[in-house]
Amino acid sequence: MIKKIALITILLSSLSYGAMIQKGLIVGIDTSITSSNINYAKNGSGITTSNYSAGGSLSPVSLKVGYQYYFTRIYGRISTQYEYNDNKLERYKIKNQVFELNTDYIPIIYKGDNSWHLRGIFGVGVGANKSSLVKYDDRLDSIGINLVPILNKETQWNMEYGFELGLLLEFDFGLGAELGYRVRSGLMGEFSDEDGANEVTFKLQTSEVYLGVNYLF
Numbered sequence: 001m002i003k004k005i006a007l008i009t010i011l012l013s014s015l016s017y018g019a020m021i022q023k024g025l026i027v028g029i030d031t032s033i034t035s036s037n038i039n040y041a042k043n044g045s046g047i048t049t050s051n052y053s054a055g056g057s058l059s060p061v062s063l064k065v066g067y068q069y070y071f072t073r074i075y076g077r078i079s080t081q082y083e084y085n086d087n088k089l090e091r092y093k094i095k096n097q098v099f100e101l102n103t104d105y106i107p108i109i110y111k112g113d114n115s116w117h118l119r120g121i122f123g124v125g126v127g128a129n130k131s132s133l134v135k136y137d138d139r140l141d142s143i144g145i146n147l148v149p150i151l152n153k154e155t156q157w158n159m160e161y162g163f164e165l166g167l168l169l170e171f172d173f174g175l176g177a178e179l180g181y182r183v184r185s186g187l188m189g190e191f192s193d194e195d196g197a198n199e200v201t202f203k204l205q206t207s208e209v210y211l212g213v214n215y216l217f
Helices: 002-016
Strands: 023-044 052-058 061-069 072-079 082-085 092-105 108-113 116-136 156-171 175-192 198-216
Touching: 023 072, 023 175, 052 082, 061 092, 061 198, 092 156, 092 175, 092 198, 116 175, 116 198, 156 198
Parallel strands: none
Antiparallel strands: 023 052, 023 061, 023 198, 061 072, 072 092, 082 092, 092 116, 108 116, 116 156, 156 175, 175 198
């Protein structure tokens, strides 16, 4: 009887050693190469100018905190503040920061051994971007009319949403590394001059390739 108990104890110990952490608090950080496209239009004095489109590349950093439960994780993401610049007409500069809630399905797609797993990442995110218009130059208006400058540059909060796909390499001691692709769309802001006669609207779409490091407690 004692031998059986000892054998079972040894067997259970060997099975538990190196077992993957499946649930707990997650803390992570990621950095991305972001390709952005901003569509914006100007309304003024009853005239709507042509839509403009400008893009650029950024490298924002994000902090992530949340909870993982086996094949699901829910986390909040906050990015550092960064700037979008009009690379086409040099017309505007916008400061932006992202606050999100994300839900990911992370199934195990390959088991290396008891010390690591490879997971897929299939997720959606929704949140808000905090935007402020730093610069806007009306002198570059395509129709050649000297309109009143955009002066109302208050900070705005607007909704954004999108999805992410990727791979997560997870180790038994809690460390994880992920590589993914993230797409986001949303309104950046609507700004007007002091009397409200002129208005400019910015809409944003981004595509990000990101690399992240997480720790599961």
